[in-house]
Amino acid sequence: MTTTTLPTASEAAPAATPSGAGKDAAAIRLSAAGLIRSEWIKLRSVRSTVWSYALLVAFSLGLAAIMSGSLDLQGADVSMVPAANQAIFVAQASTFGVFFGQLIVAVLGVLTISGEYSTGMIRSTLAAVPNRLPALWAKAAVLFVATFLVGLVSTVGSYLVSSAVLSGKGLHASLFDPAVLFPVLGGALYLGLIAVFALGIGTIVRSGAGGIAVVLGIVLLVPIVLQMIPAAWATSLLPYLVSNAGINMFGLMSFSQVPIEWWVDLLVVLGWLAAGLAGAAVLLKRRDA
């Protein structure tokens, strides 16, 4: 480290020392790894992140418990239920929280960037990373990984909760049954992706309230509005909405008459994400900070 002696706040006469660059000065430069680390520090050091993730896990586990606990078999013989159907029910209980979780992580995604705009932090960020886009990519990567992992904790946790409750009622399914594992992974993946989509929107809008309104509008409102339009085109658009594709992807609900492959849904979600991030990148690069 360079050890130039500068006058400290309490010290009087400054000792003039050469502004010597230390031995490891060459190692001090912008790097992708550094930007990732920086964004990770930023993400974990604000309360909104901690709150959002805690809520996500709590909601998921709670909803899994409610959904599996409220299943009333009315004395039916569960041994007659095919294993495939048992697995589907366990999967539904395990991923039910994703419905609500997507709203929480969407808000978090917007706040991750709008918080920088509202506080002026963005100027510090962009002064350190004057090419700007690497900072956006790092932010997106960190947000995706963190949200995916917390999402996984909540879906796997929800599986543990619901399978514990349901096994008491005679319903069994292994986590590694593809009918369970795919939704559990897919739900977490979708949470990570929708958070990054929201980050893109937040970067475009630059305001917390505005960004949240736009994202929740796209996630919640547009599907409802389209469903209310009694026209064929509206119905045929439904599977291509980001939230519908995301939910279809982990097999909780279908919005299309013909079954859609999970990878098509994934592409649809990625398409929305790419559009959001592309808009964010263009504007971030072009606008004055």
Place this chain on the structure above:
Amino acid sequence: MIQAQSLTKRYGSKTAVDAVDFTVQPGKVTGLLGPNGAGKSTTMRMIVGLDQPSAGSVTVNGKPYREHAAPLREVGVLLDAKAVHTGRSARNHLLAMAATHGIPAGRVDEVIELTGLASVARKRVGGFSLGMGQRLGIAAALLGDPAVLILDEPVNGLDPEGVQWVRRLMRHLAAEGRTVLLSSHLMSEMALTADHLIMLGRGRVIADAPVADIIGGAGSNTVRVRSPQATRLATLLAQPDVTVTAGEQDTLEVTGISAVEIGEQAAGAGIVLHELTGIGASLEDAYMALTQNEVEYRTGGSAELQEAAR
């Protein structure tokens, strides 16, 4: 070293910075001085790439800021004390900034110590006073041990002890051979801290010279005269290139003629003088003289008010 060539920034039809050329030399403290709206902050923001110039260019150590591999090692910048997320602690803010460049955590603690923030480093920035925010901004600017420092109104909100510290720090950094550019609208501060001044008015450079030259060049020929026959004296002194302003209680302020000549003319006419003083100009006088026509938001003035009301 910072070099600006025809640097211009327009916002719509309004030109905030109008084709300015200047060079900020290493080894001294350069002050960027000007009234509100003169383009000081915009100029600083363009240097570090936060604002894109509409025309012209500006380089830092020979290259546009964004082309440096380690921008924080080149330039440390304090644009305003509020460029920090209020929900994060000071230390975490600095750690996040440092991480981008792989600056070790030890350096973070060093700048925290240096700026006197140790006792509040783990507190959330939202609760900071203006002065503490200012110290945090300076800490962030020093993180990369940069060759160039750009500080927008660094003493804003600091207590007298803090002001003195910043002044010493700036002088010290310049003495180490660094380039130090600071802006202020406080002339007294500039007179004490800066070696060289770049004065901006309405987006143009209206002076670019050593502080001593700017002070010396303004108002050096103003003379204050007090006489019971002030009115007669004023008539006597009236010449095309002489300005006489009546002050309070028989006092005249005269420019364009030396104290010696005034004394001789008064003696010739038999006018009694009670005072004859050459007024040493302050930086403030120089500043007022230079920026007289450049103040964008003058108090009063119906045209400006109407414009502001629109």
